[in-house]
Amino acid sequence: xxxxLIIIIVMMMAAMISAKGRLSVxxxxxxxxxxxxNARVTMVSGTEQLRQNYLSDYRxxxxxxxSAEQVEDMEKAINADAKxxxxxxxxxxxxxxxxxxxxxxxxxxxxxxxxxxxxxxPRKGNKVVLIYLEGPALPQTVKKMLxxx
Amino acid sequence: MMNxxxxxxxxxxxxxxxxxxxxxxxxxxLRRMLAExxxxxxxxxxxxxxxxxxxMASAPVRRKKRIMPAVWRVASxxxxxxxxxxxxxxxxxxxxxxxxxxxxxxxxxxTTDADVIEDIIFEDLSYVREAGDVVSEDIYSDFNIITxxxxx
Numbered sequence: 001x002x003x004x005l006i007i008i009i010v011m012m013m014a015a016m017i018s019a020k021g022r023l024s025v026x027x028x029x030x031x032x033x034x035x036x037x038n039a040r041v042t043m044v045s046g047t048e049q050l051r052q053n054y055l056s057d058y059r060x061x062x063x064x065x066x067s068a069e070q071v072e073d074m075e076k077a078i079n080a081d082a083k084x085x086x087x088x089x090x091x092x093x094x095x096x097x098x099x100x101x102x103x104x105x106x107x108x109x110x111x112x113x114x115x116x117x118x119x120x121x122p123r124k125g126n127k128v129v130l131i132y133l134e135g136p137a138l139p140q141t142v143k144k145m146l147x148x149x
Numbered sequence: 150m151m152n153x154x155x156x157x158x159x160x161x162x163x164x165x166x167x168x169x170x171x172x173x174x175x176x177x178x179l180r181r182m183l184a185e186x187x188x189x190x191x192x193x194x195x196x197x198x199x200x201x202x203x204x205m206a207s208a209p210v211r212r213k214k215r216i217m218p219a220v221w222r223v224a225s226x227x228x229x230x231x232x233x234x235x236x237x238x239x240x241x242x243x244x245x246x247x248x249x250x251x252x253x254x255x256x257x258x259x260t261t262d263a264d265v266i267e268d269i270i271f272e273d274l275s276y277v278r279e280a281g282d283v284v285s286e287d288i289y290s291d292f293n294i295i296t297x298x299x300x301x
Contacts, residue, residue, distance in 0.1 A: 035257040042253045042269050049267075060273045091284045099280045118280040129276050146278050 021104065024077040025115050025132055029059050038064045053145045055135035056110075063128040071096070071119060074130055078102070078117050087139070093122035103139045110136045116146075154178075159186055163196040176200075 033039040040062040044050065050058055063070055075097050082088050087103040100117040114133040120126060133142060162179045165171045171179065183197045251266045252259070260266070 034254045037256045039257075040253065040255050040269060042266055042273070044251050044266060044270065046250045058270065060270070062269070062273055062276075089284070091287065099284050101281075116277050118277050120276070120280075123283070127276060129273050131273060131277060143281070146274055146281055 021113075023104070023113065023115065023132070024080040025074075025130060028061060028074065028077055028130065029132070033061050033063075036063075036070075038066065040064075050135070053135075054137035054141055055133055057132070057134035059132040061128075061130045065126045066121075066128045071121065071128055074117065074119075074128060078115060078130075081115055096122050098122050101143075103142075112136060112138070114139075114142055116142075154182055156186065156188055158182070159188060159193060160190075163192050166196060166200075167192075 029041060029043065033041050040060075042058070042060045042062075044058040045056060050056060061074075063074075066074075078097065078100050081104075082090060082100065082102055085102055085104070087105065089099070089101040090097065091099040096119055097117065098119055100115065102115040104113040104115075106112045112135060114131075114137075116129075116131040116133070118127075118129045120128065137145075159179070159182045162171065162175060162182065166176065166179055179196065180200055183193065183200060186193065251263050252261055253266045253269060254260075255265075255269075
């Protein structure tokens, strides 16, 4: 009985760790975009350049001339993550999500997460860019990094 | 079965026991006698207490065999498997799982070329920067419209 309880507790802990605030957009980096002809997926972690910007993880998906379905998939994931999030900037154009900057404050100062999204289609561009960042960087640091690029 | 000893034998043996003169066989015999006798003299009662205590202390402890119900056994195995699988999955999903810490898929083709990846990052960030500027301009423009309306 005692052993059973311990096992249940361990299982619950493992489930809590694995489910620790997984974002919907994270699943996009493991899905079909990896093999899409019009997609460019980047995954970088632990480089000096990232450390200089107080980041530990950088991931991005760039879609060239995306299909309506691909854009919808991206928007769905972002809207799901943005739900109930107070620290966010979202801009819509022609009924489409044009720009999003989502900040997920970590449980401790080292696991802040950011989702940055751009859909150029409403402005006659042909790219959709999704960036996921992780690390201790504060929102102003990330914005500064975007501006100083 | 008749006793082959008398009350006198018990007293003698008890006395020898307390003097530390008894052999193992005699101690065993004394235990049997004490168990059977109805004597209640102080030395006999004392011997019963002492020998009873040692008999208890030296007796092998028979642990109750733990029988785990089959359901619990299956659940335990399933739980352990679940833990192992989830830990493996978590490790596999972790960005650090890849040997290279720079990885990109371009049109479905995998590359770890640092220069190529740095160029992609540079390009992606420049797109986002442009969009950030556009949004800032939009906000500024919206504020201007509101301010103009407010001032009229």
